[in-house]
Amino acid sequence: DVKVTQSSRYLVKRTGEKVFLECVQDMDHENMFWYRQDPGLGLRLIYFSYDVKMKEKGDIPEGYSVSREKKERFSLILESASTNQTSMYLCASSINEQFFGPGTRLTVL
């Protein structure tokens, strides 16, 4: 059974903090993705990676960075969290269709 896990379901951080969101997949997929979901805006792609140590900017990369040191792990980093980064963050991995993790609801105060 396919499995994408995210380190936290809920997270509360303060403005200016550095935030790490971790994602692990056990399907040996090459491709991994980070999205944010906001009401009325759907899912928007932040960054994606199609190989270890490779990364590509998505549609809204500003304020974020990523790390892919191992094939199974893709981390999203908020260098200095801001209130407009309060959102639901979804990680996915794919071979054809994308398989999603349960999401992390991040609140930045």
Add this chain to the structure above:
Amino acid sequence: DQQVKQNSPSLSVQEGRISILNCDYTNSMFDYFLWYKKYPAEGPTFLISISSIKDKNEDGRFTVFLNKSAKHLSLHIVPSQPGDSAVYFCAASSLSNFGNEKLTFGTGTRLTIIP
């Protein structure tokens, strides 16, 4: 610039009737389309897909129709069941991106099935 649009943010349908969710796209390079279903506090799950070489794909109660000339696709659910209540996202990709599988998602339609 919203390349994939779901113009109905919500839809209510009586149990047992047909649910029709619509999606429009603007990028003519898109040739592979998917529907995802999302329950609250869960990640989206893949439902059904269609490539541009077909105009219909069916899987049980779910059928996706593609009208390439109109750049329009729709998801039909029949009969609708209470467990179908969820947010449905349309997504599109270009098969020339195969290997990256970068998807562009719509804004979602919240479907409510009324018992």
